[in-house]
Amino acid sequence: MGLPLSAARAGTGIGAIATFASTFLAWTWTAAFPGDLSVTGYPGGLQVLTLTGAILTLLFVLAGYEIRGLRWLSPAGKNGPALLFALGTFVTTWFTVIAITVDLGGLANLEPGAYVAAVASLIALVAALGLPSDVAADNTTANAWQRFVHCFKAPTPKEATALPGWAEILIIAVSFGLGLYVFTYGIDIDSDNPQLFIGFLILVGFGATAISRAGLNRRLAGLTSKHKNVTVTAAFVAAFAFPFTQSNDAYATIGTNILIFATVALGLNVVVGLAGLLDLGYVAFLGVGAYTAALVSGSPSSTIGLHLPFWAAVLCGAGASLIFGVVIGAPTLRLHGDYLAIVTLGFGEIFRITMQNLDGSSGPDVTNGSNGIPNIPDLELFGFNLGESHTILGMELGRFSNYYLLMLLFTIIVVTVFRRSDQSRIGRAWVAIREDETAARAMGINAFRLKLLAFALGATLAGMAGTVQAHVTFTVTPAQYKFVEAVPPNSAFLLAAVILGGMGTVSGPLIGAALLYLIPAKLQFMADYQLLLFGVALILLMRFRPEGLIADRRKQLEFHETGQLDAPKGDIGLKKAGV
CATH class of the missing domain: 1.10.3470 (ABC transporter involved in vitamin B12 uptake, BtuC)
Structure with missing residues (x-):
């Protein structure tokens, strides 16, 4: 039996808020761990990723209530995206706690903020597992694992309310701006700080899956196909802006080599x-x-x-x-x-x-x-x-x-x-x-x-x-x-x-x-x-x-399966055809 819907959403939201608050506490006592997680009141390094995951989890929980202004976030699934963001936040947080313990040599190097973050992210995940699936036919008989698996199967997005043309163009521009920011954040991570990059990959991986299951990618694809010229322009404006976001030309090296690699791959395509x-x-x-x-x-x-x-x-x-x-x-x-x-x-x-x-x-x-x-x-x-x-x-x-x-x-x-x-x-x-x-x-x-x-x-x-x-x-x-x-x-x-x-x-x-x-x-x-x-x-x-x-x-x-019925076979097909 799953948790009541109201209790599951409330628990996920409370866990996300507590996880968010924990990032403003010190997670370790020393700055030896990359990113310096010892400062109270100022999240840094992997704490920023946990904070981001907690905010996104809370936003998609609120979107499940169909609050005006947040309905657009989840056109296909109300609960699956919240679960995926809660899981991504949990994995990122616990990866950080384990990395601190291993790198610094023991649990003694953890400050109370790390324990609060670990427990709060676990509460959010457990409560999110109690959310009903967006596609399960009988949620009352499904266990937590079955509901979790069903959250990866998003139904068809609902028809969106028509937006003004300027709003659709603004959404496209903001989307490419966010994409540029995420890409720049990943490139700017120092190679001497692999823990931060692994945490970045974890959160981006779960986040991309959650956005896909929410149906936002399909909705954005519809807008980009409607405004093709605007989309192409926005894409190359974002790409052009990349070197202007770099304070170190060494990071621009990666961007240059990626473009060479990508251009050749497109030719192979x-x-x-x-x-x-x-x-x-x-x-x-x-x-x-x-x-x-x-x-x-x-x-x-x-x-x-x-x-x-x-x-x-x-x-x-x-x-x-x-x-x-x-x-x-x-x-x-x-x-x-x-x-x-x-x-x-x-x-x-x-x-x-x-x-x-x-x-x-x-x-x-x-x-x-x-x-x-x-x-x-x-x-x-x-x-x-x-x-x-x-x-x-x-x-x-x-x-x-x-x-x-x-x-x-x-x-x-x-x-x-x-x-x-x-x-x-x-x-x-x-x-x-x-x-x-x-x-x-x-x-x-x-x-x-x-x-x-x-x-x-x-x-x-x-x-x-x-x-x-x-x-x-x-x-x-x-x-x-x-x-x-x-x-x-x-x-x-x-x-x-x-x-x-x-x-x-x-x-x-x-x-x-x-x-x-x-x-x-x-x-x-x-x-x-x-x-x-x-x-x-x-x-x-x-x-x-x-x-x-x-x-x-x-x-x-x-x-993938299209949901269409298979053609009848053998005697059954002949009988249905009247032969």
Whole structure:
């Protein structure tokens, strides 16, 4: 038997308020624990995450009462989101308490505030487990675990009251602003404070699930599809504002590398997500663009000795990758499935080994072998040297911030190409080939030519990103383009970014690439177990979210039950048909 609804909501709310109050007390007596949780009256570090979780838990509890102004928060589920936020707050709080105990050596290092937080978050969670499920048919006979499981299954959101146009645009702008704040908060966490980043991941993970179960993501998706131009503008305004939020240019490094990784992943999404071609050697096209730019950009170690302007280097890198894409794709795209994957994997390794052997000993002296091409000069655009600091809008931007803004421009180009391709006749033909190539051929589609076009376009986009990567990293070496490497981008992580984010979508690979780059960069102490954890994460993803974090409607219908009745089988079907 569950708790009465009023008692469960009251208990969850009281627990959330007590948890909120506990963050203003000292949790430990020493500042040795990262974040300094010893100050009374001023939450810091992991306390801020607990405070945020408590506030969100309380808000969604109040939304269950359908209080005017809060109804919009939970269009699909009244109780599931509150339970998920209570669980996220509980896990974050208890993780902090355990981390203090382990790092400082015993329970004696806990102050009363930590005990209050642990007990209060437990009370909120236990009371939230008593909330009735939003979808359970018979809540009176369901136990706490069954009600908890049902909270992960949100019903269809209710029809929202129409809002004025300006209000819908404001909601979109605020949503992207909050997204920028969360992303910036994660990047700004010092890598020497992994406890805070783990707590951040815990709360964001439960929070994203709660928002999804509340139906807010669907409601926001409806607004963004209604105001597409506003959405695209808001997204890139938020991205443009990122370097202006950074006080340390070192954090902008992560943002720049994420954009490079994400742009290449989006190019791979053309090949895998739209055309359905499994390419395991895609990182080689990034390397072709990077090596081409390194050879023609004036590096003292270049064996060619050219120094072309940047726009010419970009064209050379993109053109070289295009040629390689056609040359490799023409003989191999007649293969299908696993055979195509093996051939592309072989191409990736052939490229890396070839670059390593062009050292003047094993072959012609072109790439300096395993030493690569170092000392690639910084770019100069319109009189600005991107390697120097510049003041823009009253703020000083360092080297990596400059390259971030340049890479953002390239990302806009790639996103535009992807969206135009996806919405064109060619894009629809790619999807048809991906779903059933035999049927597409029967409808008159030239499958080979269109697959070659997808392969060439994906290679061109990767080569274009490689031209910027060469200048950002100063050096291009063959070791950067292995199939699996500890530091992305590499073919395995690029493919994982597409699958994790959601194949065939624009935002999916961007989010997937950001997660796969940011998490290893912040949790460096787990580098020895990175591939193991990566494999576990993929297994969990395939089990619980096979369509990816951001999935289109087709993928959702493909991987999940639609609620439609199955077609009758056997004699029963014949009898119903009157036969």
